[in-house]
Amino acid sequence: MRREIPLAITFITSLIIIVSFFIPHAPFGTMQEISLKWYAIIAGFTMLLGVDSLIHMHSQKIKRKKSGWVYSVVLIVGFAVFVVAGTISGFRYGTAMDINSSFMYLYNYVIIPLQSTMFALLSFFIASAAYRAFRARNLDATLLLITAVIVMIGRVPIGNQIWHNFPAIAEWIMAIPQMAAKRGILIGISLGYIAVSLRIMLGIERSYLS
């Protein structure tokens, strides 16, 4: 019983969406509207799913004093500070998103530096990988590296100064060969989506229920 009902729900809801795509007439149009609205509300709750396991895991780590529990304390404190700041801002401004609220202040001076620096690290890793790992070991990798060099130089102002046609060559590579290959891959991927969606709809693929 615990498996049949969910599979039936999945089949019926996707059928509603597909049928109302083709038949705009009375019952289906409104059915699609309602189910899309309900989907949005339920999807809103899924944003909360990760929070519990995170707090649970780290509070366990603190309780049992496992190695690195100090960092878990920092994590929980950071979490608490944001929740408190958000609640206070909510009461003062009606929303946490007001430009002068403490919540936005913390966003500007804590989340922006942390997240943007985390990804800025990648530029260093790319540089060291370019030096130590990217080798033209076969014709494919050679072709890749040559195109990469042309595009990297062509797309930036220095390319234009080396040879004024460089940017146009880089643009040609992007718009013709690169586009054609990406279109081929895109067609393959969307056929894949159709296949996976069909399998889920008909209950052949059930891993999402595990």
Next chain:
Amino acid sequence: MNIFERIEKIDRRIIFLLVAIAVLLPLIFKVRMEIPISEPVKKAFVSVDTLSSGTYILISVDYDPASMPELQPMYKTLLMQCFEKGLKPVMIVQWPLGLPLSIKAMSEMAVEYNRIASKEGKDTVVYGVDYCNIGYRPGGVAQIVGIGKEIRDYFESDYKGTPLDSLPMMKDIHNYDNFALLFCLEAGSMGEMYVQYANARFGIKIIFGMTAVSAPDAYPYLQSGQIIGLLGGLQGAAEYETLMKKPGFATMGMTAQSWVHVLIVLFILLGNIGYFIGRKKRRS
């Protein structure tokens, strides 16, 4: 160990230092370079520039601090263009971490434009009359399709909670038909969702402002006419700033970008020279 084997074994931190210096010097000495304009950016600029005053534009802010350096300059330049041409930009946000960025830049550009406008005697822009930000709602694709019928089904109020009907500019605005253009600022795959559903089902014209990582994947949509303009990465932002004759962060950053690219190309060449010499020695 010959010279190349030693070079290949260089410590990673020296490479990191070289990259940091290559970025810092051009920024400090403000070396300025001429920005060549590419076709997709020109098409995007012309599409916005030829709109008559009073036309509504939907700007979708779908990025977070991780892609702020590339997309925030595009967003700011686009807002300045809208204010100058008297267009009516409406901001919508699909990435939770992007909402504060959309709010911050919106108020900064409004203040800056009003400072210039009041000096030149033009009328200033007011929130809720000339521009507004309807914030975020969950649902992703379902919401994109949902607002195709009526925007208020999902966005009853703006990002601060003010009801949409009390914003003067939103009175006759119901769905995509009331917008001449949808300008998507994308760090991820939400742009493809707009193309697959908003453009395919409701026919709204779309322009992409994308991070450099995703820009190459958007060219098939440009060729098939699903989007009518494409800005790619910091270079795209710099080109748009140049077309608007308002050089900002992107234009300034392109010199550093050029130097680091040259540095990385050298790294690739050096690494491969060492590799081929090593391979020839091992074979002989």
Next chain:
Amino acid sequence: MDRYRVVFLILMLFLSLSVYGDEKIAPNDIQETFSDTVLFSVKINPISNFKGEDIPNDAGQSIKLSWEVSDDKSVNFYKIFKSDSPDGPFNPIVQLTSKFRRYDDRDDIKDKKDYYYKIVVMDNKGGAIESDVYGPYRSYAQWFNKKRGIVLFLALLFGFFILYYMKKAKKDPNLFIRRISGLDALDDAVGRSTEMGKPIMYILGIGEITDLPTLAGLNILGDVAEKAFEYGSSIRVPCYDPVVMTTAQEVVKQSAYAVGRPDAFNKNDIMYITKDQFGYAAGCDGMMIREKPGAIFLQGTFYAESLILAETGHSVGAIQIAGTTTTHQLPFFVAACDYTLIGEEMLAASAYLSKDPDMVGTIKGEDAGKLIILLFILIMVLMGTLGHIFHISPIIKIFNAIVALFIQG
């Protein structure tokens, strides 16, 4: 031989000089004059060409009104009135600014009932010019959205082939799937690594158990583990997600039994590192540097951390075979690894190995879809080209008719 490709390549690079041509890069860029985004054109003052019609392909209860205005400079706003009979009481329904040229009337309209409209132009000097009565107009609800007929046809076509092959694969899972050349690379990598007496490392990336590439990675792990145990070598599997770890332990244990060496399986060879992107990458790097594996397999779901893994793997001198479906990471794997299974190749390799009916059926179904699209493009292009070159207008008409079928909306 690769000579064939080098020739093609040089031809391609030469053709790139076509950039000198003055034609636009985007070939069939329908040169839209953007004036049509300028919604408002202007004529002499009174309203002309007022039209009301049912909105096609919709759920009814709506009538589309459109009109033209000579000069909207002097217009302050419009007021639209509606009534049930030509001379009946007209009550106002909406007031629109001068920019508007069309309006969808949706408030309490019943299908198949006559409605009459009147539009009043209020100019900014307070004057009002009333138009005469337009109508009757009716609204209808349609049972089928004709514009989406092509979508239904394609959905049925592709759906049929996918389900047909799924059924066929259930009866006979040995449907032909070509041997992916990457699998040979897998085998000799395991072989060379055991010759050097070095361990083998298998990294599944940072996917969850429900991600397709992670499932495919686990299938390939089963085959690699079998080869490793056959050659008497051991296999180390650092994991990102506890659920994926337990599944990997199961897969490797079955491989050990399948090769008849149950004793070779050691549960601690498959261990949990951490569920954090860069922490996991740092953990795997540490293991690579300590144990100096001969072969490293990077098969599964990878994001930005793929760079760090592939670089360290190369620096310890291991043979690296990568495979993922996240297209953004494939360029780095191709540049840094000895062999890479590209996107769907990885799924095909796992289907080839596991002979799992669902996977084999899906791949064959998708292949049918690709073949249809491929042949369709080929035929259409040949038809269109020959039609134009030899000026056979009926062929050109057919070509344009078929292309016109591909509408959206």
Next chain:
Amino acid sequence: MYNFWAIFGIWMAAFLTLAIFSFLYKDNPFYKLAEHLYVGTSAGYMLIYTYFLTIKPMLIDPITKQQQFFLFIPAFFGIIMLTRWFPKIAWLSRWSIAFTIGIGTGLAITGSIQGILIPQIKGTLIALHGWNWTTLNNLLIIIGVISTLTYFYFSKAHKGVIGKTAKIGITYIMIAFGASFGYTVMGRISLLIGRMYFLFHDWIPLIH
């Protein structure tokens, strides 16, 4: 006039930026502290964000202000999604997951066909006529799409004509990967420029 809080904020941001960059030297307590702070603060942000931008505007306001009581049904499905927190009754969440997955698949099938396959195929149906560069470019596009699809065709061994077409296909794919590689490098460098600009403009004003 930079008030105290702005200066304090910039110094805090600079400290966190350097703490993350310290990972480049080697993994150290500062990096671990900043990383855990990042995970904690984003989780806190999401909790507040979910209330103010999801639950309040789509559930609480419509129910309290416009008495839309039928919204209790999706609210119920939403709440039982959270039963995943309690293993004993976690199976209840399957109903909501089934509903959302059902909507997702329905949209995916219609979107993939109408939004991707139709326009992308139509973009490749080009009649080649007229000796100009555009026709040449169109020819290259058509060859590219057909050969890429052939490369990813698994039901026939790559021998003979199919083998050659697949070889052309992998050539196109490698060019596309090269282009993406170049663009990705560009993207990552821009992020570093952004952080360097912050460090040496907002914090230590070397850049003006």
